[in-house]
Amino acid sequence: MTGEMDTFNAIPIFVAVADSAGFSSAARILGISKSAVSKRITQLELQLGARLFHRSTRNLSLTEAGEHYYQYASQANRAAKQAEDAVSELLGEPKGLLKVQVPMTIGQMHLASFIPEFIERYPSIKIDLLMDDGEVNLIEQGFDLAIRADDLADSSLIARQLVPLHSVVCVSPSFYQKHTEQLKSPSQLAELNCILYSYSPNADVWQFNDENGGEFKVKVAGNYRVNNSFALREAVIAGVGVARLPTFVAYSAIQKGKLIALFKDYAMPSKNLHAIYPERQYLPEKVRVFLDYMIEKLGHGTAYWDEF
Numbered sequence: 001m002t003g004e005m006d007t008f009n010a011i012p013i014f015v016a017v018a019d020s021a022g023f024s025s026a027a028r029i030l031g032i033s034k035s036a037v038s039k040r041i042t043q044l045e046l047q048l049g050a051r052l053f054h055r056s057t058r059n060l061s062l063t064e065a066g067e068h069y070y071q072y073a074s075q076a077n078r079a080a081k082q083a084e085d086a087v088s089e090l091l092g093e094p095k096g097l098l099k100v101q102v103p104m105t106i107g108q109m110h111l112a113s114f115i116p117e118f119i120e121r122y123p124s125i126k127i128d129l130l131m132d133d134g135e136v137n138l139i140e141q142g143f144d145l146a147i148r149a150d151d152l153a154d155s156s157l158i159a160r161q162l163v164p165l166h167s168v169v170c171v172s173p174s175f176y177q178k179h180t181e182q183l184k185s186p187s188q189l190a191e192l193n194c195i196l197y198s199y200s201p202n203a204d205v206w207q208f209n210d211e212n213g214g215e216f217k218v219k220v221a222g223n224y225r226v227n228n229s230f231a232l233r234e235a236v237i238a239g240v241g242v243a244r245l246p247t248f249v250a251y252s253a254i255q256k257g258k259l260i261a262l263f264k265d266y267a268m269p270s271k272n273l274h275a276i277y278p279e280r281q282y283l284p285e286k287v288r289v290f291l292d293y294m295i296e297k298l299g300h301g302t303a304y305w306d307e308f
Helices: 002-020 024-030 034-048 066-093 104-109 109-122 171-179 186-191 231-238 246-253 283-298
Strands: 053-056 061-063 094-103 124-133 145-148 157-166 167-171 195-196 207-210 215-221 242-246 260-262 271-278
Touching: 002 024, 002 034, 002 066, 024 034, 061 066, 061 157, 066 207, 094 104, 104 109, 104 124, 104 195, 104 231, 109 124, 109 283, 124 246, 124 283, 145 283, 157 283, 167 231, 167 246, 186 215, 195 231, 207 246, 215 246, 231 242, 231 246, 246 260
Parallel strands: 094 124, 094 145, 195 242
Antiparallel strands: 053 061, 145 271, 157 271, 167 242, 167 260, 207 215
């Protein structure tokens, strides 16, 4: 019986190693040491009498026996998680480790400030928050939920829309005074120093829609390009040039008079902020309450950072 229990207990470790293709990455996901992961896999292979992984200094891959074992082990691992979720839902007690990913800038400027209140409200939940603009695989890397500013592409995930994300063209008061005559129409931006967000797929082409629904684009250029919206905002405040900024980055500086929002009669393309989580039969209570909390903070159709 002990051997069977050891084999069963090793299944989550084996699945984590297989999904992440490494002992180190599996150890990070599981919150245990790399040596502990390696030891359990070696024990599992001894108990099964078969090598499950091809090991080399550069990569790790499943053997034929490992591929066969994975088919059933991954199913057993999912079933065990669903069983835990079902009990959690029945008890209605939000607890456990909650792994969440949020975008870097909006995480730093807004979402991270919500976490202390959430922890105070639900003291039995532990938060592991990753602020990163990269798109992690929620299922393979063990995340419960992510906040993302994009559309849902993975059919195995569920998305709940929180708020729209708008952009606004901004300048500093000093830049505005110096270039007032050149800032009367968006088309004049082609003549000015426009500083750019390098991660945007249309960084140097800014689109506008007028009140009548007409659409036009302006080709812009400038002497500064940066991959962080907060750094972009600071350059605009310093008078370097004109920038297209997300309102969640610009709003406080606009309220304080450090930035001036231009062309308010024109709309720019917007995205939506979503809460994304893996599809499951039973949603764990820890995920449910965090989702409800984010909807409470952001899910009312209009974000507080658009109020300027």
